[in-house]
Amino acid sequence: MSRSLARNIYHLMRTASRRTTVESLKKDGRKHVSVLKFRDIEQLISQAVENTLRRRGMALNGHELHEEVKLEFLALMHERDTLQATVNELVNEKQALEDNKIRLDKALVATADQYEQERSVEVSEGGAEFDSLSSKLETSLRELLSKADRGSALSDRAIGLVTQAIAEQREMAVEKSRVTHEARLQKLQRRMHRLKRKLQETEDMLQRAQFEPTLSEIPGQPVRAGVRTADPAYQTKKELLSEIFKLNVELREILNKD
Amino acid sequence: MTNEEKDTIYIGMDLGTSRTAIAASNGVRECVPSLIGYPKDVVSHKLLKRDVLYGDDVIKHRLSLNVYRPLEHGCIKGTGDHVDIDDAAVEANMDAAHALVKHAIELARPPADALVHCVIGAPAEAEMNNKKALLKAAQEVIDSVMICSEPFAVAYGMDVLTDALVIDIGAGTTDMCRMHGTMPAAEDQSTLGHAGDAIDILLAKLIRKAHPGIDFSDQMLTLAKEQFATVLASADPIKVTWPKKGKPTEIDITDQMREACHSVVPPIVDSLAGLVASFDPEFQAVLRSNVLLGGGGSQIRGLAGAISAYMDEHLGGGNVTQVDEVVYAGANGALKIAQDMPPEYWEQLS
Numbered sequence: 001m002s003r004s005l006a007r008n009i010y011h012l013m014r015t016a017s018r019r020t021t022v023e024s025l026k027k028d029g030r031k032h033v034s035v036l037k038f039r040d041i042e043q044l045i046s047q048a049v050e051n052t053l054r055r056r057g058m059a060l061n062g063h064e065l066h067e068e069v070k071l072e073f074l075a076l077m078h079e080r081d082t083l084q085a086t087v088n089e090l091v092n093e094k095q096a097l098e099d100n101k102i103r104l105d106k107a108l109v110a111t112a113d114q115y116e117q118e119r120s121v122e123v124s125e126g127g128a129e130f131d132s133l134s135s136k137l138e139t140s141l142r143e144l145l146s147k148a149d150r151g152s153a154l155s156d157r158a159i160g161l162v163t164q165a166i167a168e169q170r171e172m173a174v175e176k177s178r179v180t181h182e183a184r185l186q187k188l189q190r191r192m193h194r195l196k197r198k199l200q201e202t203e204d205m206l207q208r209a210q211f212e213p214t215l216s217e218i219p220g221q222p223v224r225a226g227v228r229t230a231d232p233a234y235q236t237k238k239e240l241l242s243e244i245f246k247l248n249v250e251l252r253e254i255l256n257k258d
Numbered sequence: 259m260t261n262e263e264k265d266t267i268y269i270g271m272d273l274g275t276s277r278t279a280i281a282a283s284n285g286v287r288e289c290v291p292s293l294i295g296y297p298k299d300v301v302s303h304k305l306l307k308r309d310v311l312y313g314d315d316v317i318k319h320r321l322s323l324n325v326y327r328p329l330e331h332g333c334i335k336g337t338g339d340h341v342d343i344d345d346a347a348v349e350a351n352m353d354a355a356h357a358l359v360k361h362a363i364e365l366a367r368p369p370a371d372a373l374v375h376c377v378i379g380a381p382a383e384a385e386m387n388n389k390k391a392l393l394k395a396a397q398e399v400i401d402s403v404m405i406c407s408e409p410f411a412v413a414y415g416m417d418v419l420t421d422a423l424v425i426d427i428g429a430g431t432t433d434m435c436r437m438h439g440t441m442p443a444a445e446d447q448s449t450l451g452h453a454g455d456a457i458d459i460l461l462a463k464l465i466r467k468a469h470p471g472i473d474f475s476d477q478m479l480t481l482a483k484e485q486f487a488t489v490l491a492s493a494d495p496i497k498v499t500w501p502k503k504g505k506p507t508e509i510d511i512t513d514q515m516r517e518a519c520h521s522v523v524p525p526i527v528d529s530l531a532g533l534v535a536s537f538d539p540e541f542q543a544v545l546r547s548n549v550l551l552g553g554g555g556s557q558i559r560g561l562a563g564a565i566s567a568y569m570d571e572h573l574g575g576g577n578v579t580q581v582d583e584v585v586y587a588g589a590n591g592a593l594k595i596a597q598d599m600p601p602e603y604w605e606q607l608s
Contacts, residue, residue, distance in 0.1 A: 183398055190401060191608060194373055197265065227598045236419050236439055237598060243441035244595065245603040248404045252607065255390050 048072040101202045108195040115188040130170045267368040269376040270592025275329045275430030281589040282366035294354040295323030312361045326354035331430040333388035355395040376400045377592040379408035382433040382447035402608040409435035415591025422548040427555025429454035452525045454555045461518035473501045489520045490560035519558045527568045552581040
């Protein structure tokens with residue numbers, strides 16, 4: 001910046017500013033004040049002018065230069081404000097992450113309890129109903145065969161076959177119960193595994209957000225599944241997907257009632 | 259990509275009467291016949307060395323198997339509201355459907371501890387009991403599953419969300435869906451029973467009438483249809499060599515094939531007429547001019563043009579376009595829905 005321009009700006013600032021004493025500031029309760037050296041202002045203005053000239057790449061008349069520099073200076077100030085807003089947003093996100101972590105903790109505990117309960121359930125051996133059925137069939141067969149005046153050997157053989165059939169049926173029922181029980185346990189295990197991973201991710205993200213971000217340390221946004229906001233049909237798709245979800249929730253409720 | 263996204267696989271499934279197609283987020287795409295087979299006896303079990311066979315293996319070894327085709331008109335047999343079928347048969351079909359879904363998921367080769375999120379397409383007018391049965395068959399092998407309308411899935415996959423009509427011609431059903439930017443309601447959808455299987459039945463009847471004494475199986479007929487299906491008057495002659503009283507005999511089935519394939523056009527256009535007529539009159543012309551044709555049945559050569567011509571004659575105009583990748587259009591659309599679904603929705607349904 002030329003000496004004459006610098007002198008002019010200095011004079012303008014002196015005219016526009018208010019002079020006061022340190023004692024007066026203290027009386028006003030001011031313990032700290034921001035100090036900006038004229039040299040810093042000079043540098044900001046020079047930077048604004050330089051950026052403008054570089055961008056335009058051509059000679060400007062006085063009015064154009066004035067406007068361009070003003071715009072450039074305002075753009076720099078706006079960028080500073082935007083970055084500050086981003087910092088504030090990140091602080092809010094940090095809070096959301098903390099809330100999410102609490103929710104995941106609770107979900108993990110609930111799922112672990114459910115898993116333990118499910119694991120402690122003993123698979124039914126078929127029990128009383130099969131015993132009762134076997135006993136009734138044996139009694140009925142003996143009566144029937146004795147009425148038909150068949151030998152006891154035939155009765156025993158018939159009963160043996162029936163008993164064997166019931167035993168096979170009992171085994172199949174037990175096996176089916178066991179397979180279903182195993183499938184339920186595996187499903188719960190996968191859910192717990194997923195919750196643990198999600199919790200770990202949230203804790204990692206929280207760790208990164210623990211520092212107070214400065215303007216020069218703004219991390220990128222994580223990639224999320226779902227419709228991209230840049231999709232031209234974003235709103236329509238969001239509504240459609242929400243409808244599909246609601247219909248499936250209703251279907252589940254009807255299925256669970258049966 | 260987050261750890262969660264690495265541990266999750268999304269699958270779109272088109273569970274069709276004749277064929278089941280899947281498209282998975284790991285890039286796998288497969289299509290198999292919707293057939294399940296169980297060895298008939300101890301001998302066949304020893305020969306085949308498996309308890310259950312699927313798809314093409316069932317066709318290959320069908321003489322040694324009890325074969326189940328668990329889906330009919332796009333839904334699990336016997337699970338409709340007004341179907342008279344005994345409980346044992348319903349249970350057998352449910353078990354077969356469950357095995358088919360399990361096999362379809364395995365085809366996607368998901369990692370051992372990955373979560374499976376799946377969207378399954380159902381016919382447009384599937385009844386509540388049908389959807390419940392599909393859900394029940396799928397829930398045991400899939401961590402989180404949703405059901406949606408099949409033609410809607412086709413439209414969603416193509417990003418056609420408004421001012422369009424989608425026709426999905428399958429084996430059991432032909433489904434139609436009107437897209438207008440919101441969730442299609444019951445009046446926006448239509449399901450016809452006239453589809454690939456109906457074409458097969460008519461083709462068999464016409465061939466037997468034109469060539470008395472000729473002998474062929476359902477499988478032979480289906481293969482001929484898949485290879486030669488056309489409605490084009492300019493098509494090359496279609497000749498097949500089938501046994502007649504035990505002697506291989508060449509017969510010409512061009513006219514029969516054309517007539518059987520064309521039989522699907524009038525009912526489709528009649529149904530389209532209903533969907534167009536009940537639409538906002540300001541947008542009916544746009545709807546007619548934007549008809550998308552998909553599904554296995556759409557592979558009939560010249561079908562899109564035939565439907566357009568019939569619409570010109572009876573509806574005052576129409577433009578029908580065949581979708582790309584007809585076999586996977588439904589599965590691709592279902593996959594896109596699965597991937598676009600917010601993660602929290604999947605969590606709530608798991």
